[in-house]
Amino acid sequence: MIANCPKAGSNSLLRKALATLLAHSAIIMPCIPGASAAYGQETSEIVVTAQRREQAIIDVPIAVSVVNAKQVENLNLSTFTSVAQQTPNFNITYARGSNATPDLTIRGIRGVASNGRLNESSIAVYVDDVYLGDETSLAGQIFDVERVEVLRGPQGTLFGRNTTGGLVQFVSAVPTSEFTGKASALYGSDDWVALNAAVSGPLGDHVRTRLAGQFERHDGHHRNLATIPGIRKKLAAKKVWSIRSTTDFDLGDTSKLRLQITKSETDSESTPNFGFGVWRDATKALCSRSEIFGSKCVDAVVLSGQPPQGKFHSGDAITELSRDELAIVQGLTSVTAKFETELGAASLINIANYSKFRSRIGIDGDQSTSPSARAGSNVYVQLNNRTRQFSDELRIQGETNSLNWVVGLFYYQDRKTNDNFINVRNNAGATLQRIQSVARVDTKSGAVFGQADWEFADRFTLSAGARYTVENRELKIANATLLNVLPTQNVLARVGDPDPVTKDITGRLSLTWEPTSDNSIYASYSRGAKSVSYSTFYSNPSPAALAANAALTGPVGQEHVDAFEIGSKNRFLDRRLTLNASAFYYIFDGKQELLSVADLSTGVPISTSRFLNVGTAEIYGAELELSYAPSRRWDFSLSGGLLHTKITDTPLILSSPRLGVIPLEGLPLPQTPKWNMSATLAHHIPVDGMGVFTLQAEARAQAKQNFVLNNDPIVDVPSYGLVNFRVMWESEDRKYNAQLFVTNAFSKDYFANLNETTFSAGSLIAQTGEPRLWGAKIGVSF
Template identity: 25%
Template sequence: MNTRFTAALLASASIVAFSALPQAAQAQMFEEIVVTAQKRDQSLSDVGVSVTAFSGESIERLGFTNSVDIVAQVPGLNVGTPVGEGNNPAFTLRGVGLNDFNDNSESPIAIYQDGVYVSALAGMTFQLFDVERVEVLRGPQGTLYGRNATGGLIHFISKKPTDEFEAYARATYGSYNQIKLEGAISGPLSDTVSGRLSFSSNNHDGYNENRIGRDGNEADSKAVRGLLDFKLADNHNLMLKGYYSKADTIAAQYQHVPSDGVSDIYGYSDTDGDTHAGAYDRAGALNIEAYGVSGTYEGTWGEVDVTNVLSYSKTDKFHQEDTDAGPVSGILPTFQANIRQISEELTFSGGNDKFNWVLGGFFFDTKVVGKLDLLVNWYAGFANAVDSDPTVFDGLLGAGTPSLGATADDVLLPAIGYDVDYTQDTQSISGYGQVEYNLDEKWKVTFGLRYTNEKRHIEYLNAMPAGYLLNDAFGGVLGMQSYMDFRTGANNNGTGIPGLDAGAVGNLNDNDFNNVSGKVGLDYAANDDLLLYVSVSRGFKSGGFNAGFLDATDGLTTANVPYDSEKLTSYEAGFKWNSTGGMFRVNGAAFYYDYKDFQALGFSGLSQFITNSDATYKGMELEVGATPAEGLSIQLGASYLDAQVDGVFIDGVYFPDVTPVLAPEFTANGLVHYEKPVTALKGIVGATVSFNHQGSHYFDITNSASSKQKAYTLVDARLSWMSENESVELAAFAKNIFGKDYNVYSFDFTGTAGFLQEMPGRPKWFGAELTLRY
């Protein structure tokens, strides 16, 4: 076993031992979190699956402000931001994830908000406010939830309307002139109707300095959520929800790192060592607007509980990127997407002390309309060289980086222009069920089954407009003038992908998948304090289409456009133990994943595409909590992962036995919280210190040295005072106290342009907040 993981286990055991000392006699009970991981209210300790949950109070105490922040305190959960903060996140859980940032893709980690699946990647980064709890379920999902997922599930659950009036408001001021406001008002509107209205806004200056323009990585976000709770009759309830959010900011900027340590093909080099500063000629915009409505009916008919969730949502995104990350207008992509989603989930459930069952059906329909534009400019001197010697272009295709830079002809001219338009439609219908049967007071067996039918259709066109150097100089022989047109089956210039002429498309633009998956589990309640469980489950995620910048000159053919579904078989064993009196608890799980057709993202030149390969994952997690004294609570978590992908073909090269991206071998997290009434201050003083350690990991499936992020540890702290009646709270906080530099993603453009893109994580951040409650 990894020595660092062993050390973490020993540290955890030390805390458990410490918590058993005599002074622990005054310990208070852990806050008991009720979760709905198995579609009914249960204590977290009674659920025979690997779950991490946060209450709303814990989220406030830890200073989580958006959906990505929870990664800091969930063992085995990681996230990367391939296109920057606030944009499409790449979640991985136990190493299972997908780092493709194309908007027609879906994550194998299913994200839910108030029972509604969120398919849009651009809609997965949202503000956390007025939250009741968050649940993170590890492993394949499908026998209890509407959307099938191979890696796990994260459910964000809002606070509901109350029968009595309540309200709160919170104002935060922090580094980079951050001003964050949030609040909620809730209460009865009539004898049968109650409502809750919540809002949040977050604004701060850019923390990535632009020496020649507007700073990047700024925030200008707002969100509002409304809930209406109708009591239709005894045991019949209807909850209506509407939400709207908008981010209108200057996007995150990459750090420019010359591959050869000197300069890129544009003659630029950023070597000052400041990871939060650069010179960017393009202050790229990031605009994401999301809104939706849903209705959730819950009722009891006889002895059967019925739940129906119907939803509609829309997410629109516009993003401009300065890919060359320098002062030259070199590589300039623009990403646009409009994503419409409709979902309907109907479940029936029932049971008693002996037997519990759930039966459900799920319908999902989404349409993604994407538009991607890419302009690549080169110096006129290089253009002249291309005209006289076409082989000069070979370097830019990966054979080597041409030494170009500024010349006497220091004029930028358009060289390559991609104009991608696509429309992707997805319809999925599924039926699922799960039964739990108590064999006796100690043993319980679980069976689950799911059938899924999923259809996808895409229309894709990548055209190169006239007037670009390579179109003019080469007559379109690079295959970019009209790479492919699934709408007509035509290849207009006749020199692109062989065989893709009229009538030759066949069913390449249609996918139709049928899958049967399920679960078998066995729980053993050894006593009132210890639960043991084992399970075998299978997850499924359908295949799809590569719809980014695809170029035949990068070696891609029509066969690379569709990719296959992935299937994961999980073998898991775990335990949950609470000490008598609740002074401490320990949860642990070990797993083995047999992964078929794992979906891996690769790059070839300027083309990005998903390919399939088999993989094997194995590992474990451990979570320990203790209350060794009244007012003092300690929590620790650790994960160990050994993940290996059999091999992938990238740019014609086979890379065997690679590690998946965003899959560190070891992670650790923890917090210490202490609070105590102080009579002299007429209130309760609290302090929280937390940490998150990420082991080394890769950002590229080829495991290149340049894509490796070294291990790092982030430390946060919060100090608070709350009035005796809990109506007023003052707090000061610090995040990344020691100013650790680290990357949340990187791309290697060595072969095409002679530099690396590195996306830095947040710098140290300080602030204060005031909360008023009624």
């Protein structure tokens, strides 16, 4: 929420120095928005709930970034990726396109949860204080939000579950006591239509409600290069609708009940990959990187007589599959009840949630490198998942002149089931093999937690908190079957410990000094833990592979992190300039990572994956966020991060088809670019009688990164930058608005993912980024 507050003075000498420096600066960088204010907006306080109570962001001793409601609307933020673009050292990628499950990484901690979706990410996702056990279920929930908070670093005290990397909290807009509403309509590339609306107001003296909904669809932003007669040319279509009702009931003078119901349905498509040959010719001599990505090389498919492909561009993909086969069909129903009451010197809050989520994702698994899209046998993968979860959190919190405190209990349980199929077919579409994996994991978790913030001296605050968690993640089913050929293999019966119970103490200790009301410096230590995980995506269901499948299954042990951080938050020039900086050092024990491999037992490479504990790792880096509004006509913001990761101690040695035996010790963690930067530049032009026009440039850039555990440099994703442009208008009374925009304005060709799991067949597999897109949007509020 944004709350107005009086301006606070700052040191006049420092103010003059900064004003002189910024006024004479010769460097202006176009960028992606951080905290730009609308024209005419008064200086305001950014309030967050990073510590489960409303606080000014400057008072929170945590590295937290906020995307407010205005930014969400202006930037059309409907995906996780859009949120990540606002946050330093926050990286989101998609192995199967932006309609599918995101892979979240904060400060080098990758939150992959595997194909089976039985596990949970190291980056926790919350919606209105409710933990999502499967972040895929967020797909239709990013609408009508008040703000998005990104907390970097382990949050093992007040949030607790699987937050070794950090968390993302979506805060929905709440019912109002007066009748209000808003609506917007967008039209753009590939018949892209997005509709959003919300209406809010009283239903009586003691009841207020808000009803919000969204609908988004397009024909697909990717192009199918397959040359099969009659094949469709648009890929990765999207269709999502969602509705949310939030109703507040006043129960007497001191109590309130909020009932929230969310329903979402998805009927979209996954995005097929694009393959590159790596051999120069039939001698299988390795090409150079420039030759590979220039599409000048061949693989086993092309050597067998299939035609080679042309040079790649963002938005390219190849598939022979139909829309139904690539379908992503999902449904979410969620009900939350939040009860609050005043107890005199304290408040009691109870939040209970029940959610159920189903998902079916179709994937082109043969990952073709030829526009023929066929090579004798094709792989089609179906991932079917169902989740039911219940959580309840009870908190009691209060404050005195020098002490803020909170204590609470938390209970969480879920049942996750997957039913996955690998279908190997010939060019005529006849099924040669059909492999089924079925698994189920039941989770029960309970915790007690507490935190106290004590201002023990003028401008000095000591915060201490701890959480004790007992958790059981029991593997209930684990089967592998070669359908109609072999009997079902009961993998569960061979798993050594399918019913592990873990107990953890996590927490946080920090010291904050606020020399003025506009400056704070903090130092902190925090500890986080992540649950055990399982690998249940089996590609070889033969009896001979039973023992190997059981060993593959796990459970994979927990990961723990000890994090040390220092930071400073500052406001200068009557709060027209904000500057936040942080530096951190992590020690990881048992870091969970995903190893992707190619199974050749079917005669065609099938990419599969498994979890590993890679041992001990260290991570350190720094971050900066700056926003500056020199006048009501200009807004400027810049954020960036530096990152270093290294596996420091591990017994693991991998076998790579290109590099041979690779010790993991000394290698960086996957998906960790050494630097990233985002920024924005906005110029507001007021026109009498018409309102305000805004010209805005946005950009994000990042260093090269590698997606595979063995860090093979042949699959380094090169550094790249993307630029967007936007022209916006808002009426003088702020009731009406409109915009024209273009993203990836310079049609940059880049990769969203790249791996070498099929290298033994002479190819690399890529997920290409989105091409240049355009759109127009109009909106009204009342």
